[in-house]
Amino acid sequence: MKDSEDDVNVAQTxxxxxxxxxxxxxxRLRLAxxxxxxxxxxxxxxxxxxxxxxGLARESGVEVPPIQRDGTEQ
Numbered sequence: 001m002k003d004s005e006d007d008v009n010v011a012q013t014x015x016x017x018x019x020x021x022x023x024x025x026x027x028r029l030r031l032a033x034x035x036x037x038x039x040x041x042x043x044x045x046x047x048x049x050x051x052x053x054x055g056l057a058r059e060s061g062v063e064v065p066p067i068q069r070d071g072t073e074q
Contacts, residue, residue, distance in 0.1 A: 023056075024050070027049040027050035027053045030050075
């Protein structure tokens with residue numbers, strides 16, 4: 001019984017990490033789009049979302065891949 005509980009916990013952890021990485025990717029995209037429009041309010045909102053997502057990832061031990069200058073992941 002313990003093995004199946006461990007499998008469930010691992011699956012939930014993987015799903016959480018994937019959802020968090022998707023949130024970071026979406027926030028990065030929104031920030032890039034906002035920066036392209038020069039809308040300072042949209043930039044501030046997008047930056048807040050990115051900071052929140054990255055902070056949650058750091059607190060949760062989820063490694064977020066860095067991005068290159070061209071916006072692609074390493």
